[in-house]
Amino acid sequence: MSDRLNRLLNMQKLRKTVWLLAVSRCWGAVSATSLPKPFGPFSPAMLTTQLVDYAHNAPFSPSDDIPRILGISIFYPTATNTTVATSYWPPENAAEDSEANIASGVNITHEKLLSLTVPLAPPNTSIAAPPANSSSSSWPVLLFSPALGEARFLYASLLRQISSNGFVVIAFDTAYDTNVFVLANGTVVQGNSTLDSISREAATISAEARAQDASFILNHTHESITSLIPGCKDTCLNTTNVGMFGHSIGGAASAAAILADSRIIGGINYDGALLGPVIQKGLNHRPFLIFGTQNQSRLDTGPLTTLTNWTTVWPRIKEAPKWWLLLNNSRHYTFSDLPLIAQKLGVKPNETSLVAAQLTDADAVRSERALVTYTVAFFKSVFTGKVQKLMKGGSKKWPEVVFDTVSLNEKIGKGGTGTDAQPVYSGAGAHSMDDRAVGVGKAIGMGLLALFLLEDT
Template sequence: MLRSLRLLPLVALSISAVVLPSPPGPYDVFYNTASMIDNTRVDPFDPKHGPRAVMTSIFAPTHCNVDLENMDYLPAATAEYYSDEFGTYGLPNGTLQSLSFQVCPESPTKHHVQFPVVIFSPALGTTRLFYSAIAQSVASAGYIVVSIDHPYDVEFLEFPDGHIVTAANITDDQVPLDVQTRAQDVKFVLDQLSTKAGVASLLPGARAASLKTQQVAMYGHSVGGATTAAAMLLDCRIIAGANLDGSMFGSVVQQGLRRPFLLFGHENKTQTTDPSWAEFWPNLRGWKLELELAQSQHYTFSDLPFLLKLLGVPVQDIPAIKTRVGALDGSKALEIVQRTIVAFLGFGLRQTSVKPLQRAISNYSEISVFAR
């Protein structure tokens, strides 16, 4: 993700506990993680040819009847790995270990698990955990968000039993295979969430046979955005999708989709600069919208600008970071991404008209409509 950059220490920070602010929606959020193993598929990137296994996180809205608890933003081994990576920016060891967010320790009630389900897929090489603040914010608005890490794609993947899977060297030629494999991961996770055992692994004690998986939505960042479109083509249960700043891959580019789809690019990423978007656009035969976000870069659509602000990193003074996360204030970046996603989900899942999305867009001068 960011490992190609090697900088002299430019940031002098003291390490102290940093708790992420509460999400903006009306609900508290329950959080849990679980691994899911698909014994029907051989992992195409596993040198030992083992079954495909993914890691998932769930962010479920609830009304908490007990005190919220602090949860480490990253598990121990993952935090140590990325502390070394971020150390190239001058962040002291232990900085990422200092991050936590507040969650409800009680599993949601049967009533609360009837919220709509939303799937998330991250960028190539990037852990799903670097999108947790966005996911929690979306969940607080009334959506069950399930994020997926795809093994041998993400740089560092820590499973509950302690074993680690690191990234394979996925070449440009293998990206279409990666996207298709990810799409199959999404279908598998939806299948699991349609069973009592699958739900119990993520929502222990919820006493629900299944979640509402017959009509779900999905969003993804970068290759995760391409995965969103590919998964929609593969699985008709996904009735709306959003691609955050990802080039398109696979047959969906030519075949297109008939369900609502949002393209949201960073500054100067549009159909005029991304040929895959230009080819995909006319093949979208349902509702469609393309947005552009000023002062943003590729990782504006992750938690990173927000985390760097909370940690006091002077992004504007470090060009190598600014070129990755953009010039937008970190809190505002999170707010724009979260509110746009939530407004789109309301429309895409047929809960609202398109007007809340139009209002969300008009509230921010940084957002422009490139095509509709």
């Protein structure tokens, strides 16, 4: 890291230092709260690192010559059956998230956030060998980008569940477009406050910068990531054909990355806008899944659908399978760990709180499992070249997952033509989100902002 970069970043104020020390002294007063165990066949491990991309400047930074600084969390399958309780939140992130959007209108204390743990394989556990029936000797890799302003840590439970089903998941966030980013030297970098009222132009800049980040990670996987995973040799990870998914603006980044990098062969957009060149160019030959909340049907559009450019891009996803799925009884942050955290901590938001606009009465454990199940089925379809049975229509086991529209083509990535099917289901339950939640949800943290760009249209 350059001296100038260190000087600039060390100018950032270290917030809440004394307060965090006080919290650490209270640790013993709050019992640990564990999130659910992995339900896949593998026990995932997690490690974190940071990378610096000197070739690209950091958008939204206070100086034009600060390079991109990426925080990386790597979830990988192991062969052990042992799990250990691992802290969910780094202390600085727990402080920020409790103070900001998670605790707005609810009583989630800092101590409670710090008490959260996730069951993971012990540190330094070796990566498992790929399954014997695998078509490759390498593990499939998925990249993940979070909502604007949100740290990757808000998705740790969801991502390790996906990893437990046989994927190496690499989540990344960056300084300045994350609410709080902690450098390896302990310096806390605050997010750019101007993003609180982000424009369509700024949202597009963020999405396209994240697409660059995805390519940067793939370019440096073998030298900077493979070497960190115990037992992982040069051929351990398949970085030639990878998948990408993301939430909110991270979903926009996934589409942008697919368009820009031929190594990314399929992707998922969790309830996010589509921005930039992909609006006009589409995603030929690349399977894609739009996974939205209950009120965003293609043929009977809800209040947000037209703002996301989904209906514009949908017909431009050609010559590969594509899905438009809805998750009943969901809201924007159902596609994160927020509902699970609230449920496990026993948090009940008051009726007028901002958090109430992002929580439903759905069982958070089941919602997470539904997301994981369909995410895994989608990426198995992508990597095997054969559409999984679960992705061919509605499931009695998962009635809350609505196949709003689907266009199947078994020849994934090999050309062909697809014909839009009629909606499999269009029941009233898909459109029950109240207008109050839409309006109030606009204020719940920067992660929602990519969905609310009406002012610029």
